Amino acid sequence: MERLSEKQIEQQLEALEGWSLEDEKWIVKKYRFKQYLDGIDFVKSIADRSEEVQHHPLISIDYKLITVKLSSWKAKGLTDLDFQLAADYDRLYR
Amino acid sequence: MERLSEKQIEQQLEALEGWSLEDEKWIVKKYRFKQYLDGIDFVKSIADRSEEVQHHPLISIDYKLITVKLSSWKAKGLTDLDFQLAADYDRLYR
Numbered sequence: 001m002e003r004l005s006e007k008q009i010e011q012q013l014e015a016l017e018g019w020s021l022e023d024e025k026w027i028v029k030k031y032r033f034k035q036y037l038d039g040i041d042f043v044k045s046i047a048d049r050s051e052e053v054q055h056h057p058l059i060s061i062d063y064k065l066i067t068v069k070l071s072s073w074k075a076k077g078l079t080d081l082d083f084q085l086a087a088d089y090d091r092l093y094r
Numbered sequence: 095m096e097r098l099s100e101k102q103i104e105q106q107l108e109a110l111e112g113w114s115l116e117d118e119k120w121i122v123k124k125y126r127f128k129q130y131l132d133g134i135d136f137v138k139s140i141a142d143r144s145e146e147v148q149h150h151p152l153i154s155i156d157y158k159l160i161t162v163k164l165s166s167w168k169a170k171g172l173t174d175l176d177f178q179l180a181a182d183y184d185r186l187y188r
Contacts, residue, residue, distance in 0.1 A: 036150060040141040043155070047134040056130060061137070061153040 001072060001079035012083040019086055026071045027082055031093055033064045042066060045092045055081050057089075095166060095173035106177040113180055120165045121176055125187055127158045136160060139186045149175050151183075 004012065013019055019029045033039035043059055043066060050056045058069040068089060070082040098106065107113055113123045127133035137153055137160060144150045152163040162183060164176040 036145055037141065040138055044134055044138060047131065047155075051130055056157050059155040061141075061155075063150050 001075055001081050003072070003075040003077040003079060009078055012078075012080075016083070016086055016090065018090075022069070025077045026069050027078060027086055028067065028069045029086070029089070031066045031068065031089075033066070036064055039064050039066050042093060046089045049088050049092065050085060053081065053085065055085060057085065095169055095175050097166070097169040097171040097173060103172055106172075106174075110177070110180055110184065112184075116163070119171045120163045121172060121180060122161065122163045123180070123183070125160045125162065125183075127160070130158055133158050133160050136187060140183045143182050143186065144179060147175065147179065149179060151179065 009021065013021060013027070019027045022028045031039070031042065033042065039061065043061065046057065046059070046068065055070075055072070060067045070085055071077070072079040072082055103115065107115060107121070113121045116122045125133070125136065127136065133155065137155065140151065140153070140162065149164075149166070154161045164179055165171070166173040166176055
């Protein structure tokens, strides 16, 4: 997959909610949960989805707050795959 | 639970394998997995155990590497509970 340009990244970000750009090569979102184990179930579901496409986010779990970061290290930046997964995670959250 | 002294922390750390002290108030360990989803299952199992005792670690997932950090914020340091959970996580890992 090809690395997206700054303008393409901007456009893709506008189509999503709650995602932001970090260090020009990561997109990041924090998801909040009412129950701790609901957050853990969410981690399991996004991990399953990520394994299917062999593209794995960084995930951090701070009690009921889950932070997810996506980047495509092979492309040294962001690709369409990152934004596809971001939209998938949002669907799984809803 | 009472905060442990430096000496108590040292003794408790010696009884564990692979845990280290960070910033004087955290104990940290990195667990490696051969399969991504095995790491995710481990996260689920340590989360279940942590929820039982209502004491939750920071967890970060970087592909097959899972980092776990424990501290007792109410005690502003480390307590016996942190070391009990650390031993529990090691048992779940084995």
